[in-house]
Amino acid sequence: MTLFIQRILEKIGHLLESGPLLARAKPLFDAIDSFLLSRETVTPAAPHIRDAMELKRFMILVVAAAMPLALFSIYQYGWRAVAIILVSYLCGVGAEAVFVVARREEFTEGAFVSCMLYPLTLPPTIPLWMAGLGIIVGIVFGKEVFGGTGKNIFNPALVGRVFIAVAFPVEMTTRWLMPASGGLGRFTAYTSDTVTGATPLIVYKGTRAVTPVADLFFGNIPGSLGEGCKILILAAGLFLILTRIVNWRLPVSMLGAVWVASYFGSALWPERIAPPMFQLLSGGLLFGAVFMVTDPVTCPVTRPGKYIYGVLCGLLTVLIRNFSGYVEGVMFAILFMNIFAPLIDETVFLLTFREKRASQ
Amino acid sequence: MKRRFPKGGYTFPVRKKGPSTSFITSPLPKKVTIPLIAAHGTVMDLTVKKGDAVTAGDIIARNDQALGPAIVASISGVVEHIGEIGYLGRSVTAVTIRSSGTDSVRDIRHISRHQCDVIYISGASACGCDGIPTQYNSSRLSPASVTSIIITAIDSEPFSVLNETLLLENAKQFTEGVNLLHRLFGKVLPVHIVARSGHIKRLGFTGQMKERPWLHVHAGTKKYPHTLSIPLIERAFGRALSDKEDAVSLGCVILNVRDVLAINEAVNHGRPLIEHIFEVTGPGFGRSALAQARIGTPLKHLLPDIALADTGMRWVLNSVMSGTVIDDPAMPVTPLIQSIICIPEKRERELLWFLRPGSNRDSYSGAYLGGFMKGVTKDFNTNMHGEARPCISCGWCEEVCPRQTLMPHQIVRYAEKGLFEEAARFRPFLCIECGLCSYVCPSKLPLLERIRQCKQELQKAETP
Ligand code: SF4
Ligand code: SF4
Numbered sequence: 108m109t110l111f112i113q114r115i116l117e118k119i120g121h122l123l124e125s126g127p128l129l130a131r132a133k134p135l136f137d138a139i140d141s142f143l144l145s146r147e148t149v150t151p152a153a154p155h156i157r158d159a160m161e162l163k164r165f166m167i168l169v170v171a172a173a174m175p176l177a178l179f180s181i182y183q184y185g186w187r188a189v190a191i192i193l194v195s196y197l198c199g200v201g202a203e204a205v206f207v208v209a210r211r212e213e214f215t216e217g218a219f220v221s222c223m224l225y226p227l228t229l230p231p232t233i234p235l236w237m238a239g240l241g242i243i244v245g246i247v248f249g250k251e252v253f254g255g256t257g258k259n260i261f262n263p264a265l266v267g268r269v270f271i272a273v274a275f276p277v278e279m280t281t282r283w284l285m286p287a288s289g290g291l292g293r294f295t296a297y298t299s300d301t302v303t304g305a306t307p308l309i310v311y312k313g314t315r316a317v318t319p320v321a322d323l324f325f326g327n328i329p330g331s332l333g334e335g336c337k338i339l340i341l342a343a344g345l346f347l348i349l350t351r352i353v354n355w356r357l358p359v360s361m362l363g364a365v366w367v368a369s370y371f372g373s374a375l376w377p378e379r380i381a382p383p384m385f386q387l388l389s390g391g392l393l394f395g396a397v398f399m400v401t402d403p404v405t406c407p408v409t410r411p412g413k414y415i416y417g418v419l420c421g422l423l424t425v426l427i428r429n430f431s432g433y434v435e436g437v438m439f440a441i442l443f444m445n446i447f448a449p450l451i452d453e454t455v456f457l458l459t460f461r462e463k464r465a466s467q
Numbered sequence: 468m469k470r471r472f473p474k475g476g477y478t479f480p481v482r483k484k485g486p487s488t489s490f491i492t493s494p495l496p497k498k499v500t501i502p503l504i505a506a507h508g509t510v511m512d513l514t515v516k517k518g519d520a521v522t523a524g525d526i527i528a529r530n531d532q533a534l535g536p537a538i539v540a541s542i543s544g545v546v547e548h549i550g551e552i553g554y555l556g557r558s559v560t561a562v563t564i565r566s567s568g569t570d571s572v573r574d575i576r577h578i579s580r581h582q583c584d585v586i587y588i589s590g591a592s593a594c595g596c597d598g599i600p601t602q603y604n605s606s607r608l609s610p611a612s613v614t615s616i617i618i619t620a621i622d623s624e625p626f627s628v629l630n631e632t633l634l635l636e637n638a639k640q641f642t643e644g645v646n647l648l649h650r651l652f653g654k655v656l657p658v659h660i661v662a663r664s665g666h667i668k669r670l671g672f673t674g675q676m677k678e679r680p681w682l683h684v685h686a687g688t689k690k691y692p693h694t695l696s697i698p699l700i701e702r703a704f705g706r707a708l709s710d711k712e713d714a715v716s717l718g719c720v721i722l723n724v725r726d727v728l729a730i731n732e733a734v735n736h737g738r739p740l741i742e743h744i745f746e747v748t749g750p751g752f753g754r755s756a757l758a759q760a761r762i763g764t765p766l767k768h769l770l771p772d773i774a775l776a777d778t779g780m781r782w783v784l785n786s787v788m789s790g791t792v793i794d795d796p797a798m799p800v801t802p803l804i805q806s807i808i809c810i811p812e813k814r815e816r817e818l819l820w821f822l823r824p825g826s827n828r829d830s831y832s833g834a835y836l837g838g839f840m841k842g843v844t845k846d847f848n849t850n851m852h853g854e855a856r857p858c859i860s861c862g863w864c865e866e867v868c869p870r871q872t873l874m875p876h877q878i879v880r881y882a883e884k885g886l887f888e889e890a891a892r893f894r895p896f897l898c899i900e901c902g903l904c905s906y907v908c909p910s911k912l913p914l915l916e917r918i919r920q921c922k923q924e925l926q927k928a929e930t931p
Contacts, residue, residue, distance in 0.1 A: 144819075145821070149814060155787045157852050158831050159830045257858055408865075456877075
């Protein structure tokens with residue numbers, strides 16, 4: 108089987124070398140080739156052995172961690188969730204492919220993660236074209252304009268999400284669905300018509316009514332596709348931390364900051380700031396803390412920097428949620444902090460190395 | 468909580484073979500070719516000429532002015548040829564001795580009352596990372612500047628078993644050697660031994676420590692590269708070293724178990740360093756063996772496999788993490804050989820490789836099932852396991868690096884663009900070139916190579 112595929116791939120590879128136009132498709136072919144079969148490259152020098160971990164595996168594990176959330180969103184909101192995810196993949200990977208071919212660069216796997224995480228942050232009623240537009244903007248303006256994976260300042264999924272939140276506020280904030288619960292849920296339905304206007308955060312903003320913690324925890328509330336079941340998000344977080352893909356410092360400091368800020372905030376200023384448990388479990392906070400703040404490319408690289416970044420993300424979230432016109436602040440907060448990540452690092456470098464010089 | 472030094476490191480999941488290691492020995496060779504080479508690369512002055520008769524243990528080359536040990540004949544016979552050979556990428560003078568068939572060895576015990584003299588004359592001053600200091604310039608340290616002796620009794624290199632096997636099998640001689648070492652340089656020196664906690668108990672080091680106030684035994688782990696000299700000093704001293712400090716600047720003599728045994732042989736038993744013990748191991752070799760041979764024996768006499776072409780094996784000298792490939796199967800045995808590791812080259816392509824559970828794969832991050840299945844032998848080979856990608860700042864290289872405050876990804880970020888001055892800010896000279904960062908990098912970046920290159924460029928810039 109392997110040999111058979113290898114032979115077919117070799118044939119296509121030769122074919123691609125035959126014309127200049129076909130040769131432009133080489134990066135795409137390479138991407139498919141290396142997706143199907145591992146490479147034959149051996150280590151050129153020391154170290155002579157290498158870890159089995161690679162970027163494909165790295166990215167696929169993040170997708171795998173988000174998969175249960177996607178399944179749960181089908182259960183809650185019907186098969187339309189799958190349609191949204193598929194549109195996201197088509198448009199996102201398509202946009203990436205266009206750039207790869209135009210730039211004659213290698214296809215990098217980061218897009219697969221962005222295209223998985225982005226739809227999970229969308230409301231279930233989002234028009235499909237809007238979802239597609241968002242991820243294209245995200246990939247192009249969040250990543251490609253900076254030179255591709257590894258060089259981007261912003262998290263592409265967040266850029267896409269924030270773009271449509273700003274461009275289409277009505278669709279993004281007013282049409283929610285009441286999730287199904289019990290039995291097969293909506294595994295048998297495409298979508299649902301029972302539109303409701305309010306997520307717990309919107310309810311809170313209007314009436315100061317706090318949704319019960321159990322409902323928040325088990326996702327028995329209207330919300331974005333992937334932010335429903337908190338157990339699944341926590342499990343995904345744990346999985347990613349155990350495989351070292353997520354640095355625990357980031358989610359822990361972000362959630363910690365939110366808890367501390369809303370604990371003291373709600374005690375001092377109860378009419379403005381919501382209580383801590385409600386803050387932690389509502390909206391996209393947990394999802395953001397597990398999947399978005401932790402994007403290694405856009406967060407600081409230094410250890411102290413990670414704590415600072417996480418804490419600031421948390422504080423900013425509480426500020427936006429409780430003091431601005433927006434109900435949800437997680438995405439804005441993280442995207443905003445993305446800008447400062449390099450600055451935080453630079454400051455940490457300066458301090459670390461100055462201290463060292465003084466001690467010598 | 469008390470901080471443990473050194474930081475980082477990684478224990479390779481290589482199945483433990485225990486002391487049931489086999490031995491490879493060769494009969495007395497008919498001819499040996501002894502390269503006049505020392506760790507420092509000094510040119511030696513020959514003390515024999517073609518046609519001279521020598522006895523095993525006679526000095527055949529020395530240079531008391533320049534840095535380096537004395538080199539002794541390893542068999543008795545006649546000097547047949549003196550010429551240049553290529554050795555470890557350099558051209559060196561080599562002395563070929565044809566055996567006379569008799570196996571007489573010079574007893575050097577009564578040559579001098581000074582043990583340091585005996586060590587030099589026996590050739591044993593070639594032991595250790597930097598040679599044993601004697602008044603004949605055999606190490607960058609002088610006997611007066613030695614402040615402590617640090618011995619590693621752990622193997623942390625993947626597949627390595629040498630130290631632990633020798634320690635368990637020669638415990639008595641090892642203790643004799645240690646007793647000798649602490650007063651070797653005319654003063655009582657602290658001797659630090661870093662050993663596995665199980666071995667400390669088994670060999671009764673704790674009891675010995677009570678009787679000998681100069682002896683300090685530390686429990687160490689099998690984390691690579693914690694037995695290289697700098698992390699070893701950090702373990703013994705319990706603090707992090709700066710990029711200006713190393714074994715020489717701190718006056719530490721770094722030895723392993725085999726060095727201690729060789730010194731004991733020379734001083735207490737009068738036997739010159741004519742034989743060398745090293746290990747042959749690795750998944751391509753299938754087992755671990757200790758090889759014992761006269762210095763100058765061609766490797767292929769001991770290991771006929773090494774000379775076979777197209778076996779799909781890669782033979783690596785001293786370390787799979789930082790060593791070089793052995794390209795000459797006739798390479799003579801010298802004290803510079805620690806271990807020879809054989810790993811399979813893997814060029815086959817596998818279907819949907821990255822999606823597999825991978826119970827036989829090793830990964831630092833535990834991203835494969837292999838991380839949880841301790842009993843399964845891991846498949847180590849030379850495949851890259853993935854493609855080169857841009858750095859995604861995952862930080863694993865920094866986490867696994869044994870040096871405090873060293874950030875391999877930042878150095879490489881600037882070094883890749885040729886901005887070596889910028890890279891210098893991140894202290895590349897802290898790097899001990901263990902190669903662990905390259906090993907763990909999921910983007911398969913050649914971090915070790917880049918950092919080496921960066922250091923070279925910076926050194927060039929400093930010395931106009
Ligand atoms: S930077 Fe140097 S010391 Fe650190 S892991 Fe890499 S090779 Fe080893
Ligand atoms: S391990 Fe590789 S990808 Fe990760 S930070 Fe280091 S250099 Fe970058």
